[in-house]
Amino acid sequence: MKTLVRTFALVLLAAFLSGCGYNAIQREDEAVKAAWSEVLNQYQRRADLVPNLVNTVKGYAQHEERVLTEVTNARARVGQTQITPELLNDPEALAKFQAAQGQLTSALSRLMVVSENYPQLKADGSFRDLQAQLEGTENRITVARNRYVAAVQSYNTLIRSFPNNLTAKVMGYKVKPNFSVENEKAISTAPTVDFGSTPAPASSAGH
Secondary structure: OHHHHHHHHHHHHHHHHHHOOHHHHHHHHHHHHHHHHHHHHHHHHHHHHHHHHHHHHHHHOOOOHHHHHHHHHHHHHHHHOOOOHHHOOOHHHHHHHHHHHHHHHHHHHHHHHHHOOOHHHHHOHHHHHHHHHHHHHHHHHHHHHHHHHHHHHHHHHHHHOOOHHHHHHHHOOOOOOOOOOOOHHHHHOOOOOOOOOOOOOOOOOOO
16 A cells, blocks of 8 residues: 555655645756767867977977967866866856857967968968868857756746756756857858968058
């Protein structure tokens, strides 16, 4: 009899939690964590390319020390600001992560501009291989970021909706911060990585 009562109670509890959105919240929360892991994977993939990229450029452009140092330092800052899924409820931590990644993106862009001045560097097989890897990684970063943004939006919408908001409050689920979109076009379009194109002639107009 006790076993029957216990089983019946568990069935009622499961039905109650399901009706209040608990299972859905769990699914959405796991989807956010999975999407975040992919973002980290792709950013780490890019960071892993930096040492070889810097060393290759250094072989042809040793006196470009300032730009090379900027890239190296930016990569170091990225490594210091990694955050885990458990910290995704912290807006400040996410903002620091995003800022560090943005600094690395900017530093790599400046390095690309410098590379245009060295035809022998652009013709180097290792450099062109790194070009292809970097371009592919930037595309994957864009896709991973977009999926993460969508996952967070879906999760936040769910836990703000009644009666899921009551369940979320009781179970400790909170609204998660998301990537800030300062430039919608920049976020939705992967940065162009082209070491092989011929730079356009400089304009004679003053700036």
